[in-house]
Amino acid sequence: MSECLPAPIAFAGSPIDRADHVRADPAAIAALLGRKAKVLCLDGLDPVLSDDGALVWRDLPTEASRGELVFLGLEGEGEHARGCFAEVPLNLPPGGPHAGPGGWNAMAVLDVGELAIYGAARALVSWHARHRFCAQCGAATVIAKGGWQRDCVSRTEASAQDDPNHCGASHFPRVDPVTIMTVEHEGCLLLGRQPRFPEGRYSALAGFVEPGETIEEAVARETFEEAGVRVRDVRYVISQPWPFPSSLMIGCHAFADDPAIVMDETEMEDVRWFTREEVAEALEARTRGENGRAFGAPPHTAVAHALLAWWLSRK
C-alpha cells in the first residue's frame, strides 16, 4: 500500500542507526562518549534550530555536569561512527501532550531525517523526565541500557535489595498505539473536529487502542463512540511515530453502511460527511496554507493528511 503514499511520512526515516547492541554494553557507550559524541540541543522539549533551519548539536558536557544521557544511535559507519545523544532535563519540561508551537515549527522547518531524529529524542527525553520514580514501588529510578530502560534503584543498590520497599522493576519507554481512520460511505468521508482544533479544521477520527482489542476492533469502537457510525472491512493503510508525547499512529480505512451520525459531545465539536470534491479542494488549499471552502485539511506532516491523500488517490 505504501506505493500510493508520500514516503517517508513525517518523523519516520531516521538516518541514524539505533545500534541496539551498543545499548546494553556500558563499555561501548563509554567508548563513544570518550571519542566524539554529540548531544542534541533542546529548549525544554523543543529543538534548538540554526539560522538555516537545522538541528543544533553540542559537545558532551563534562562528566561532572552531565545529566542523564540517552543514546539515540550512531551516525556514520565503522571507525568513524559517532554517538548521538540527548540529555534528560533536570526538571519536568513545560508543555502538555500536544505538539505546541515548537513542535509545529520543527515540522515546518526540519528536513525528513532531522525531524525523525528530533522526534525519537523528544519522545525518549519526555518519557525519562516523567518516569523518575518506580510505578511499582515509588522508589527512585535510574537510567539504564543507554536510555532505553529505567531501573528501580534496588537493582543498582545492592544494600537495598532486602528492603521490601524496593522492588527492582525495570521500566521501558512507552509507545502508545492510536488508530486513526478514514471512514467512507457512498463516496463521502467521515471527518470530525475537536474543540482544540484550529478554526475550520476537520480531521480523521482517532483514539487509543485499549488492552484487549485488535487494531480493527479499536477502529470500530472509536468510530462508534465518537460518531455513532458502525464500520466494516477495516484495512491498514499507513503508520507514523508521533512524539506528542509517544504515539504510534496506525492509519486505517473502513466502510460504513449507515451514515446516520450520533456524535459524542464530550469529545467532538462536530462530525460530518464530506464529498470527494470537498476533500480534494481542502487538500489543495492546504498546500497554499489555507482552509478549503468546506473545511480546513490537516497539515502535511499529520498522518491524517496522508490518509486523505491516499483515499483520493485510490480510485
Next chain:
Amino acid sequence: MSECLPAPIAFAGSPIDRADHVRADPAAIAALLGRKAKVLCLDGLDPVLSDDGALVWRDLPTEASRGELVFLGLEGEGEHARGCFAEVPLNLPPGGPHAGPGGWNAMAVLDVGELAIYGAARALVSWHARHRFCAQCGAATVIAKGGWQRDCVSRTEASAQDDPNHCGASHFPRVDPVTIMTVEHEGCLLLGRQPRFPEGRYSALAGFVEPGETIEEAVARETFEEAGVRVRDVRYVISQPWPFPSSLMIGCHAFADDPAIVMDETEMEDVRWFTREEVAEALEARTRGENGRAFGAPPHTAVAHALLAWWLSRK
C-alpha cells in the same frame, strides 16, 4: 486481508460492551455496582475455571472489603445491562511477563468470547497492580475512570495540591505494540527460536516498536537485529491483543533478497529458513499437538500461527 484468516484470533472478539461513557460517570458506575454487578474470579492473574471450562464470576464484595474495581464493560442491553468488573489484587501477583501455565490453560479451555474478556481483565489488573505509584513524582496513585486511569494523589487530595512533592499526573494502561513478521525468500520462511521456547519450537521473529519508528521500520530493524536479514515490501496482515503483560501484536509479512543469516546470539538460539512443505507439515502436526518433522509450530492461539497459516494460504 482478514478474509484469509481464522476470525476472530485468540483474545479478540469480546462480547461485552466497553461502554466508554460509563467510565467517566461515577453515578453510572455506582448504579451498576448497586444493581447486579459481577466480579471476575482470578487466582493471581490466572482465571478461575469452572468444571466445564468457563470463567467463574462472583457477587460484589461488601463495600468495606472491596479493593479497587476495574469496570470491564456491560453484558446485556438497556435495563438488563449488567456491569462486569475485575478486582485488583492487594499484593503484586506472582509470575513474569509471559503467559505461564495458567495463561496457556486459559487459551486451551475458554471459548473465544470468554478468552477475550479474561485477556482484557488480566492486562488491566496486572497494570494496576504494577502502577500503584506515580512515575512522575513517586506519590501514591488511586484508581480513576472505572479503572481506565490512575491519578497521582494530589489530584484527589485538595490539601496536597500545594505540596511540590505531588504532581497530579494521570496515568493510563499500557498497550505495547510489538511487530511480528513472516519474512520470505524464494518461497522459504525465516523463523527463529529463543532459548525459552519449548523443545523444537520455531516462530516468527518479533520485537517491540520503539519511539520514533513506523511499524514497517520496526519490522526491518528487528529482522536485521535478530537475523542480519534486510527486508523490503513490508505489509500488514493481522493484529492481536496479547495480555502477557500488555502487548498489541502487529503481524506483518516482508520479503528478503539476500538469505544470509547473521544471528543475534544474545536473543536467539537459532534462526533458519524453512520450506513451504516444512511449514505446512509443522502446522498440520500442531493440530495433533505435536512438533513437525522440521520444527514445532507455534500454538493455534498465537498470532505467529495465524501468520504461518495466512502465508501458506495466499498462493
